Amino acid sequence: MEQELQLLWAAIVTYVLAGITAVIGVVLGKRPERSVLTLMFAGLALQAASIGLRWERLGHGPFITMFEILNSNVWSLMVAYTVAYWRIPRIRASAAIVMPLMFIMLGWLMVTHPGEGHYPPTYNTPWLYIHIGLGKVFLGAVLVAVGLSCVIILRHFGFGIRRLGQLPPSPQLDELAFRCMAIGLIFHTLMLIAGAIWAQDAWGRYWDWDPLETWAFITWLTVAFTIHARLAFRISPPVHAAMILTVFVTAFLTFFGVPFVSMTPHQGAV
Amino acid sequence: MTQQDLAEAIERENTQLESIERRTHISLLRRLASLRLTLWLIALLAIGTILALRQEGARTWPMVIPLGLLAVNLLSAIATNGVFRRQTALLVFHLSLVALLLLVAAGRLTYLKGHAGVTEGTNFEGVLAEVERGPWHNGKLSSVSFVNNGFTIEYAPGLQRGATRNDVAWRDATGRSQRSVIGDQEPLVIAGYRFYTTFNKGFAPTFRWQGADGTAVFGSVQLPPYPMHEYSQALEWTPPGSEVSVWVMLDIDEVLLDREEHSTFRLPEKYKLVVRVGNERHEMRSGDTLSLNDGTLRFEGLRSWMGYRVFYDWTLPWLLAACAVAVISMGCHFWQKFAAKPWDA
Ligand code: HEM
Numbered sequence: 381m382e383q384e385l386q387l388l389w390a391a392i393v394t395y396v397l398a399g400i401t402a403v404i405g406v407v408l409g410k411r412p413e414r415s416v417l418t419l420m421f422a423g424l425a426l427q428a429a430s431i432g433l434r435w436e437r438l439g440h441g442p443f444i445t446m447f448e449i450l451n452s453n454v455w456s457l458m459v460a461y462t463v464a465y466w467r468i469p470r471i472r473a474s475a476a477i478v479m480p481l482m483f484i485m486l487g488w489l490m491v492t493h494p495g496e497g498h499y500p501p502t503y504n505t506p507w508l509y510i511h512i513g514l515g516k517v518f519l520g521a522v523l524v525a526v527g528l529s530c531v532i533i534l535r536h537f538g539f540g541i542r543r544l545g546q547l548p549p550s551p552q553l554d555e556l557a558f559r560c561m562a563i564g565l566i567f568h569t570l571m572l573i574a575g576a577i578w579a580q581d582a583w584g585r586y587w588d589w590d591p592l593e594t595w596a597f598i599t600w601l602t603v604a605f606t607i608h609a610r611l612a613f614r615i616s617p618p619v620h621a622a623m624i625l626t627v628f629v630t631a632f633l634t635f636f637g638v639p640f641v642s643m644t645p646h647q648g649a650v
Numbered sequence: 651m652t653q654q655d656l657a658e659a660i661e662r663e664n665t666q667l668e669s670i671e672r673r674t675h676i677s678l679l680r681r682l683a684s685l686r687l688t689l690w691l692i693a694l695l696a697i698g699t700i701l702a703l704r705q706e707g708a709r710t711w712p713m714v715i716p717l718g719l720l721a722v723n724l725l726s727a728i729a730t731n732g733v734f735r736r737q738t739a740l741l742v743f744h745l746s747l748v749a750l751l752l753l754v755a756a757g758r759l760t761y762l763k764g765h766a767g768v769t770e771g772t773n774f775e776g777v778l779a780e781v782e783r784g785p786w787h788n789g790k791l792s793s794v795s796f797v798n799n800g801f802t803i804e805y806a807p808g809l810q811r812g813a814t815r816n817d818v819a820w821r822d823a824t825g826r827s828q829r830s831v832i833g834d835q836e837p838l839v840i841a842g843y844r845f846y847t848t849f850n851k852g853f854a855p856t857f858r859w860q861g862a863d864g865t866a867v868f869g870s871v872q873l874p875p876y877p878m879h880e881y882s883q884a885l886e887w888t889p890p891g892s893e894v895s896v897w898v899m900l901d902i903d904e905v906l907l908d909r910e911e912h913s914t915f916r917l918p919e920k921y922k923l924v925v926r927v928g929n930e931r932h933e934m935r936s937g938d939t940l941s942l943n944d945g946t947l948r949f950e951g952l953r954s955w956m957g958y959r960v961f962y963d964w965t966l967p968w969l970l971a972a973c974a975v976a977v978i979s980m981g982c983h984f985w986q987k988f989a990a991k992p993w994d995a
Contacts, residue, residue, distance in 0.1 A: 498808070501814065502835070504813065559984075569977050573970075577970070598700065605692045612684075
């Protein structure tokens, strides 16, 4: 347990260093991209080791408590953003926005209790990994879109026009954000399908209006709405960006709010 | 104007009227196909979904109305919007959404959902405790039968329930006998009815009832679920064929599931079975008999019972197929669209 938490702390410090380096780079108009990327990969490796040790100790993956769910999602979101950062060099300056966003989740993770939870028998199925994995890809794709959207909105309101000027023009960022949302929609759809199959196997119903599945469906609708609004009104990049932020907030509340607010989360826990 | 001129003029007039009519039809269809309407309807569906989540009683119309309108909107768009003729994958995706909608509707009209408790060593005979069904449900539940051959459930410390393994036997459609172990992720499926084990299970004192006319029947009392209702293991029961109501209580004198250790669900060995008839109280052991006004009750011993969730919905494989088509076509559509032009072109 000690070692797990030490590794996690080391990962958090590394992420924070990566974030600070990215912000300073943008503010000073420098490009410390290699350092940022190295720090990101190092943070991922440290956090993976921490999650791995805990997995080994408890005999199950990070799917049960708030601590575990936040922990594994910080990791998967960081994987998604690191891949985007690595593969699409033109958008690297967006790290100055995405990393501080991640700090909020890191702060939350640090104040949650790392105790263990009860692993229900209905989780003994590959569908657990498929369902959760697909959800993580969805959220990761939306996070990249959120980073680009924040850049579009900031520049629209005249913030950091020069500093964020090294990023491509807003119509291009808008197109890339849309593509991330398209990937997100595919994976969200797959997540809903996998969840329905699992629920049918485990509880004998593919849909039962439990708060988490219902909010996941509402999130899906917000993505469908955004895509059609962009087609119907040819909306401008800042408006599209605001809609993407709305989708992210809905998705975020669904992932991290509903299961812990509602009295009847996924009935898996019984 | 000759008669023929007149006829031609009328004919022309009619054709014009018809084409105006056709045009109004088309413009109505165009309006129904509006993408802006789609946005309103998606928002309406989201509101309906929240209503349905909040109120169990509001799960039909708040969903049916926006979904129905979306279907009209979508079908009109497919009929009039050239985008769908040019982009096959997009068309297939939206058609699969319509197919999904129709399948869900069909499922809601014909589904069945219920619960049944079956005592170990006895048959499920098509009778459910609680049922809910679509108005057009026409499955043959009464002809479905299987035997519950008992189950095992392991508990981790802290009474954390582990895997459930339930041994069941039945005859398949060709009359051959089949046997299988179901539980957790694995239902028993007979004639489209799916039987899922649940955490409702417990003890069932089993009796033989011999009426005054000499006929003997077996029956069991499925006491409240264990360990959920550990401290209220009692139930009022009327033996099959009798008129007399008896009160049966199981008083367990040992620790069955240890909170500190790994344990397995099992029948108690040290227990008292208390049977009360009117004001008379009796303690019965296996093999004891009790004379009532209209016959004799003999306690045959304790068994377990399993509570099953029963679900029937013939649309399941079709829903899965429609979902697969939807995801694949959506993927193809985006792939084609994005491959045609880089994002920073
Ligand atoms: C029910 C009413 C609906 C109507 C009338 C409708 C109509 C349309 C139309 C006309 C287009 C093509 C627009 C264009 O390329 O100019 C389109 C695109 C699309 N629709 Fe729908 N749609 C409906 C529902 C949905 C739903 C519920 C989804 C689920 C997510 C969806 C997902 C999409 C996607 C992914 C595209 C492709 C967007 C793109 O290529 O940029 N549609 N829709």
